[in-house]
Amino acid sequence: MTTSTQVQLVSRPKGWPTPEDFRTVQVELPELGAGEVRVRNEFVSVDPYMRGRMSDAKSYVAPYALGETMTGGAVGRVTESTAEALPVGTLVLHGLGWRDVAQGPADQFRQVAEIPGAPSSVHLGILGMIGLTAYVGLTEIAHLQAGETVFVSGAAGAVGTAVGQIARLLGAGRVVGSAGSAEKVDLLTSRYGYDAAVNYKDAPIREQLPAIVPDGVDVFFDNVGGDHLEAAIDVFNTNGRAALCGAISGYNDVERPAGPNNLWHLVSKKLTLRGFIVGDHAHVAAEFGEKMAGWFAEGKVVFDETVVDGIENSVEAFLTMMRGGNTGKMVVRV
Known part of the structure; x- marks a missing residue:
């Protein structure tokens, strides 16, 4: 046996x-x-x-x-x-x-x-569900366009490290992220294609984000939810789009958290917030697999x-x- x-x-x-x-x-x-x-x-x-x-x-x-x-x-x-x-x-x-x-x-x-x-x-990871999640969120959900600014929460995690690199390969003009330590912030800018990053433990993310996106954000890829979503709504440009992948900040809460207090911007800025589950987008897997295999073989992505x-x-x-x-x-x- x-x-x-x-x-x-x-x-x-x-x-x-x-x-x-x-x-x-x-x-x-x-x-x-x-x-x-x-x-x-x-x-x-x-x-x-x-x-x-x-x-x-x-x-x-x-x-x-x-x-x-x-x-x-x-x-x-x-x-x-x-x-x-x-x-x-x-x-x-x-x-x-x-x-x-x-x-x-x-x-x-x-x-x-x-x-x-x-x-x-x-x-x-990068060749599997993690990479596919990043690709789906940027393309199918947020419809990233060349030259746009992307903000990523949880940027040093599995999905976040993939999002930064894929956004850059898809032509994003600027990619910024948040992470939970100085070491991770350094990795985001030195290794994962981010132009700028902040440690959300240094000060509330809502206070830090405007300084690194002076021209606003077009696409928000959210792995965290909570205060990060609220901060992104503040700095969104008109017609901004959010791909809501996760909300890990609240997964272990025992009481219902307070919602963002700035949702009126969804109307004033004509924003789109869309949650997604990667399993609903299997039709994109072949396209992703072909592109990622090429990027990986050419050394354009790291993990x-x-x-x-x-x-x-x-x-x-x-x-x-x-x-x-x-x-x-x-x-x-x-």
């Missing part, structure tokens, strides 16, 4: 999740059935959206079931197979998440390319990861990411 180490949700967090909301278990896997594969994961993804699935509130995706293994993106290699299309040794991407060994029908796994000089985790070792440390990795302790994509190396 093959044993799989898996992390399960056992109670729904109230406010910030704690290690006690999870358990690590050993699961014995049965022999493969026809058309199935067994995969040893190399990297598992932890992402902000997972916090929402830990609650039982109605959302765009079903909540995690208590007592079941956490699902999410993972990349690994086939170690046993009864499926002709996925022989042993194939690198695959799947959504079975927080476990070291995954098993199931072959159609739950998708073969991905080996990228010379890059870890397989790149398929969880960083924050890596936590050991599937048993997935909860620690998730909580660290939620507190902003990552630069770029947070992954668990199995």
Whole structure:
């Protein structure tokens, strides 16, 4: 028998999740059935959206079931197979998440390319859902035009680091961002294509933002919500557009936060604020994949990861990411 180490949700967090909301278990896997594969994961993804699935509130995706293994993106290699299309040794991407060994029908796994000089985790980041999210938000949602100014909240995170670079490649005239430390601010301008950035912990973002966008903002890519959304509304130019990707600042709130107090600008400036879920835009994946493969091969995009070792440390990795302790994509190396 093959044993799989898996992390399960056992109670729904109230406010910030704690290690006690999870358990690590050993699961014995049965022999493969026809058309199935067994995969040893190399990297598992932890992402902000997972916090929402830990609650039982109605959302765009079903909540995690208590007592079941956490699902999410993972990349690994086939170690046993009864499926002709996925022989042993194939690198695959799947959504079975927080476990070291995954098993199931072959159609739950998708073969991905080996990228010379890059870890397989790149398929969880800039070449995968993270990069696609950034591209969709800028093109399908905000309709970025050449020469426009883009503001990005949570700019040093996985999506934010991709947004800055892709916006530049798509012809943005100026790209600015916010992050939570001086080190991250420096990385934004030295590595990720940002023209300017601020540390939102130095002073309220609403006070800092006008100085770095004296000519206003045309596109806002929001990963944070709350005070950052309010600040962006202040500095939007007429016909500004916001792609609302996330609102991590409020994911662990136990009381309803106050809303922005400047929403009248939506009328006076003729603004568009549109939320989006990347899964609704699968039709863009091929276009993104072709462009990103070219940019990546030409060295026009870079990526960083924050890596936590050991599937048993997935909860620690998730909580660290939620507190902003990552630069770029947070992954668990199995």
